[in-house]
Amino acid sequence: MTRGAVLATLALLLGVPAPSFAQAPPYSLLLKGGHVVDPRNGVDAVVDVAIADGKVAAIESSIDPARAARVADVTGLYVVPGLIDLHAHVYLGTAPDSYLSDGDVGAHADSHSFRAGQTTLVDAGGPGWRNVDHFRSSVVNRSRTRILAFINIAGHGMAGGPLEQDLGDMDAKLTAQRILANRDLIVGVKVAHYIGPEWDPVTRAVEAGRQGGVPVMIDFGRNEPPQSLDDLLNRHLRPGDILTHAYAHVSARTPIVNPQGQVEPYVVAARRRGVIFDVGHGGGSFLFRQAIPATRQGFWPDVISTDLHTGSMNAGMMDLLNVMSKMLNLGMPLADTIRASTTRPAEIVRRPELGHLGVGAEADVAVLALRQGEFGFVDSSGWRLGGSRKLECEMTVKGGQVVWDLNGRSHTLWDAR
Amino acid sequence: MNTGSTLLRLSGAAMVVALASHVMTAQAPRRPAILLKGGHVIDARNGVNGIMDVAIADGKISAVGANLTAPADARVVDVRGLYVTPGLIDIHAHVFWGTDNTQYSNGPSSVPPDGHSFRAGQTTLVDAGGAGWRNFPLFKTQVIDRSRTRVLAFLNIAGHGMRGGPWEQDLGDMDAKLTAQRARQFRDQVVGVKVAHYEGPQWDPVTRAVEAGRQADIPVMIDFGGNEPPQSLDALLNTHLRPGDIFTHMYAHVRGRTPVVNAQGQVEPYVIAAQKRGVVFDVGHGGGSFLFRQAIPATRQGFWPDVISTDLHIGSMNSGMKDILNVMSKFLNLGMSLQDVVKANTARAAAVIKRTDLGHLGVGAEADVAVLALRKGEYGFVDSSGWKMPGTQKLECELTIKGGQVVWDLNGRSHADWTEDTAR
Numbered sequence: 001m002t003r004g005a006v007l008a009t010l011a012l013l014l015g016v017p018a019p020s021f022a023q024a025p026p027y028s029l030l031l032k033g034g035h036v037v038d039p040r041n042g043v044d045a046v047v048d049v050a051i052a053d054g055k056v057a058a059i060e061s062s063i064d065p066a067r068a069a070r071v072a073d074v075t076g077l078y079v080v081p082g083l084i085d086l087h088a089h090v091y092l093g094t095a096p097d098s099y100l101s102d103g104d105v106g107a108h109a110d111s112h113s114f115r116a117g118q119t120t121l122v123d124a125g126g127p128g129w130r131n132v133d134h135f136r137s138s139v140v141n142r143s144r145t146r147i148l149a150f151i152n153i154a155g156h157g158m159a160g161g162p163l164e165q166d167l168g169d170m171d172a173k174l175t176a177q178r179i180l181a182n183r184d185l186i187v188g189v190k191v192a193h194y195i196g197p198e199w200d201p202v203t204r205a206v207e208a209g210r211q212g213g214v215p216v217m218i219d220f221g222r223n224e225p226p227q228s229l230d231d232l233l234n235r236h237l238r239p240g241d242i243l244t245h246a247y248a249h250v251s252a253r254t255p256i257v258n259p260q261g262q263v264e265p266y267v268v269a270a271r272r273r274g275v276i277f278d279v280g281h282g283g284g285s286f287l288f289r290q291a292i293p294a295t296r297q298g299f300w301p302d303v304i305s306t307d308l309h310t311g312s313m314n315a316g317m318m319d320l321l322n323v324m325s326k327m328l329n330l331g332m333p334l335a336d337t338i339r340a341s342t343t344r345p346a347e348i349v350r351r352p353e354l355g356h357l358g359v360g361a362e363a364d365v366a367v368l369a370l371r372q373g374e375f376g377f378v379d380s381s382g383w384r385l386g387g388s389r390k391l392e393c394e395m396t397v398k399g400g401q402v403v404w405d406l407n408g409r410s411h412t413l414w415d416a417r
Numbered sequence: 418m419n420t421g422s423t424l425l426r427l428s429g430a431a432m433v434v435a436l437a438s439h440v441m442t443a444q445a446p447r448r449p450a451i452l453l454k455g456g457h458v459i460d461a462r463n464g465v466n467g468i469m470d471v472a473i474a475d476g477k478i479s480a481v482g483a484n485l486t487a488p489a490d491a492r493v494v495d496v497r498g499l500y501v502t503p504g505l506i507d508i509h510a511h512v513f514w515g516t517d518n519t520q521y522s523n524g525p526s527s528v529p530p531d532g533h534s535f536r537a538g539q540t541t542l543v544d545a546g547g548a549g550w551r552n553f554p555l556f557k558t559q560v561i562d563r564s565r566t567r568v569l570a571f572l573n574i575a576g577h578g579m580r581g582g583p584w585e586q587d588l589g590d591m592d593a594k595l596t597a598q599r600a601r602q603f604r605d606q607v608v609g610v611k612v613a614h615y616e617g618p619q620w621d622p623v624t625r626a627v628e629a630g631r632q633a634d635i636p637v638m639i640d641f642g643g644n645e646p647p648q649s650l651d652a653l654l655n656t657h658l659r660p661g662d663i664f665t666h667m668y669a670h671v672r673g674r675t676p677v678v679n680a681q682g683q684v685e686p687y688v689i690a691a692q693k694r695g696v697v698f699d700v701g702h703g704g705g706s707f708l709f710r711q712a713i714p715a716t717r718q719g720f721w722p723d724v725i726s727t728d729l730h731i732g733s734m735n736s737g738m739k740d741i742l743n744v745m746s747k748f749l750n751l752g753m754s755l756q757d758v759v760k761a762n763t764a765r766a767a768a769v770i771k772r773t774d775l776g777h778l779g780v781g782a783e784a785d786v787a788v789l790a791l792r793k794g795e796y797g798f799v800d801s802s803g804w805k806m807p808g809t810q811k812l813e814c815e816l817t818i819k820g821g822q823v824v825w826d827l828n829g830r831s832h833a834d835w836t837e838d839t840a841r
Contacts, residue, residue, distance in 0.1 A: 108532055313532055318536075378829040383833060383835035403735055407798075414709045
């Protein structure tokens with residue numbers, strides 16, 4: 001609430017006329033003194049960020065506070081584009097036994113997004129072509145968080161059980177038609193949980209992606225013996241397509257780090273040809289046993305994402321900042337962790353207007369504190385790794401509106417008078 | 418024993434099942450013994466306030482004392498430098514979430530509890546009137562039975578619950594007898610009766626709620642106001658409410674309700690008298706019900722809350738309220754002692770809802786435990802008018818245990834360290 005709004009509210013409560021403000025300052029909000037990290041625009045410096053009309057209006061050193069209606073001192077903090085979570089599950093609903101497609105295993109978007117600096121969550125395959133309209137009305141339109149979606153190649157979406165195994169319900173054409181009719185919402189196609197051994201879900205998803213002009217995201221494996229990861233990465237997937245759960249080691253999926261402790265050469269080759277590797281932490285998909293050797297060999301994630309759902313939110317995953325902090329403590333530079341959860345996912349979902357702080361961009365901003373201390377991070381097998389740094393969200397701004405303000409930095413001190 | 422080695426020994430088949438359901442097998446329903454070592458235990462009900470160990474076995478508190486010896490199979494958790502308290506109880510939350518356009522009653526204004534509870538040290542949330550007698554069974558099957566958080570409820574005196582608009586103004590749908598019958602039918606979950614949002618000027622919602630409360634032997638909670646001119650707060654507190662009944666939104670100043678601090682900056686004497694005769698004053702912070710302009714003069718005059726609660730819903734969760742620890746921290750920084758703050762959210766809250774089995778760490782009690790860090794630094798706290806108060810202390814939840822299960826572990830204190838050998 002601005003100072004003006006506070007006074008107006010007080011005036012209303014006290015029954016006196018509201019004061020008038022002759023000239024509104026040009027900026028609605030000024031983030032002053034923070035360290036801006038905006039990989040897309042090559043900014044990595046202490047500089048002020050001014051917002052007007054919901055857009056980034058100026059990035060300059062020493063912007064005059066008098067030119068803003070509301071000023072937040074963010075000295076000592078990092079100012080970054082609003083974080084984008086490429087892999088979340090927010091198709092929450094009350095349909096019985098419907099898992100992540102209108103069931104109650106999904107999470108409530110606004111309960112998790114803003115407090116972790118996220119302004120955009122991408123639902124990873126909750127709805128399919130049959131229920132994406134319902135997803136829009138029941139979740140997307142009711143959330144303050146920007147919600148995008150990978151549409152599931154299964155028509156009923158991620159509804160669990162046999163509904164996700166029905167090849168007869170995986171239609172590339174109908175899926176593509178939904179993509180083309182919902183370009184504002186659908187940014188990709190998801191394949192998940194298919195037990196195999198057929199390749200049809202993957203080939204149909206890729207075909208739908210080709211027709212719709214969007215990438216596919218694959219949650220691979222379930223067949224025994226595992227289908228070839230090399231075939232998936234280097235024959236089926238196109239540059240720009242995404243393998244999620246990069247550091248998982250589950251039965252029925254070949255891990256990227258082999259028993260000799262080496263990242264499989266074909267995995268490195270796939271990355272080179274442009275396949276995207278996404279963390280997708282989740283409840284069971286992030287093992288230090290994979291991530292530590294892989295990152296030591298230089299195999300860092302393209303994208304850091306949560307796989308948020310009720311099974312991960314209170315486990316080792318917790319939230320996107322915790323997952324970013326894990327990567328930070330594994331040795332990933334801060335600017336790279338930010339790039340992997342802003343600019344990079346925006347590019348991957350072909351929404352380059354998001355994930356950066358260029359003048360004129362939608363004013364989606366996260367202000368992060370980098371805490372120093374003794375912290376611990378837990379993987380999906382329950383192992384703990386100590387760390388000395390941890391990100392905390394101080395402020396989140398979406399479309400110019402302050403939607404989270406941990407310590408009231410954008411607020412005025414109470415005055416007894 | 419640690420979850421890591423447990424999981425590594427799982428068969429491939431179990432692993433597939435675990436991953437297919439996206440649920441962490443590390444939290445499977447076996448409950449290893451836990452020893453919380455070296456923390457500062459605050460258990461108001463049992464008069465404990467000092468460095469002690471807490472042992473948990475079979476989901477219950479098995480011992481509290483200095484330098485306890487760990488049973489052979491116990492997971493020992495180092496909690497030195499932290500506070501160990503009973504699992505926090507939030508007596509005013511809105512968790513009857515759903516997909517109808519019905520606000521707090523199976524609608525989108527309420528939130529699923531598990532995304533908010535454990536990370537803030539809460540093991541019990543009390544829904545404050547989302548459901549009425551008509552739709553309580555739906556609330557139970559849709560939310561209570563499917564949440565890991567313990568969810569209890571104040572039943573709304575309006576049969577359809579907190580559904581918004583005229584539904585909450587219909588005196589014809591406010592039935593003391595049916596409400597009391599529903600409360601008795603679901604004794605394990607229904608802990609009180611709620612009146613809210615009624616615009617008046619009739620007293621019937623209050624008198625019927627009190628009658629329902631009398632019949633079912635449970636307290637009522639009142640969210641008062643909405644009439645112009647305001648109905649008498651004195652009459653509510655000292656004529657209608659019984660000792661043990663609850664006045665929520667105590668530090669609010671909204672139209673249609675007399676505030677507790679009057680225009681001269683004094684807490685109304687009849688408000689003090691009401692607290693003295695046993696009326697319970699609850700914070701119920703919410704999106705619009707906590708003003709420093711009320712809370713600062715009131716607390717300076719010694720008028721502290723009996724219970725600190727959130728009024729959690731979509732309009733409060735991302736505003737000045739945030740979570741129970743943020744609201745508790747506000748009171749710490751207003752000068753309330755940590756012991757009193759913890760008591761208000763544990764022993765006192767449990768006593769108010771007559772669930773004295775909860776909110777304490779006595780031997781044999783359900784092992785609901787919160788482990789809290791008291792961070793020192795420069796913090797800010799925002800009220801419902803958008804004013805900020807600086808502060809130097811802030812609570813953070815390190816670990817939450819419910820029924821002996823670790824349900825939140827911020828820094829992995831209950832986990833074994835990864836080593837290079839782990840990879841082999």
